[in-house]
Amino acid sequence: MGQQETSLWRLVRRSIRTGQFKSELYYARRALLPRLRLTTVVCRLLPPTSLNTARAALYRFVFPCIGDRVSFLGAITVIGSGRAIYGRLSIGEGALIGLNPTFNLDDTITIGRHVSLGPSVSIYTSTHLLGPGSRRMNPGVITRPVVIEDGVWVGVGSIVLPGVTIGHGSVVGAGSVVTETVPPNTLIVGNPAKKVQELPWPDA
Numbered sequence: 001m002g003q004q005e006t007s008l009w010r011l012v013r014r015s016i017r018t019g020q021f022k023s024e025l026y027y028a029r030r031a032l033l034p035r036l037r038l039t040t041v042v043c044r045l046l047p048p049t050s051l052n053t054a055r056a057a058l059y060r061f062v063f064p065c066i067g068d069r070v071s072f073l074g075a076i077t078v079i080g081s082g083r084a085i086y087g088r089l090s091i092g093e094g095a096l097i098g099l100n101p102t103f104n105l106d107d108t109i110t111i112g113r114h115v116s117l118g119p120s121v122s123i124y125t126s127t128h129l130l131g132p133g134s135r136r137m138n139p140g141v142i143t144r145p146v147v148i149e150d151g152v153w154v155g156v157g158s159i160v161l162p163g164v165t166i167g168h169g170s171v172v173g174a175g176s177v178v179t180e181t182v183p184p185n186t187l188i189v190g191n192p193a194k195k196v197q198e199l200p201w202p203d204a
Helices: 002-018 020-032 034-045 052-062 083-087
Strands: 077-079 089-091 102-104 109-111 126-130 137-143 146-148 186-189 194-198
Touching (some): 083 089
Parallel strands (some): 089 109
């Protein structure tokens, strides 16, 4: 036991000496975001699928670009650090955000009016370049904004990747992985998501 503690302390000292610990502490402080953490705790205490507009009012305190009549069916998970994330999420009037969504706010996510996100939808705005065979994931982060235009319906468990725009009135089938921009009024499904048909219905 004593030998294990000595080895652990040696690793900690090496981390401090190389500056790794200082770097990790810097990013941990940036990720604290007490206003967001407190709001998320309160939202998780609210019963799911009820008090949806109250939950939206709480999140509007954190993300000022949330429009009127937006409904959150549950708490959200946010990935990102620094106070800049507060200005990177925009949600249009009348949007419906399902249970357990994940928003990666390394870049902007713009969700239009009357968009519906199903449960467990994940939207990512950052990725990594491909590295050499010794380490395929290049540690450097690259970011791309995501835009989901008015009227879109994103089905349960779908994943939207960085740089994607989903066009006005389109539908993303459940469990799809959206890797490229989607034209307006298009139904897409699959991994990677592909066009199945053009949706004929005009705006009401």
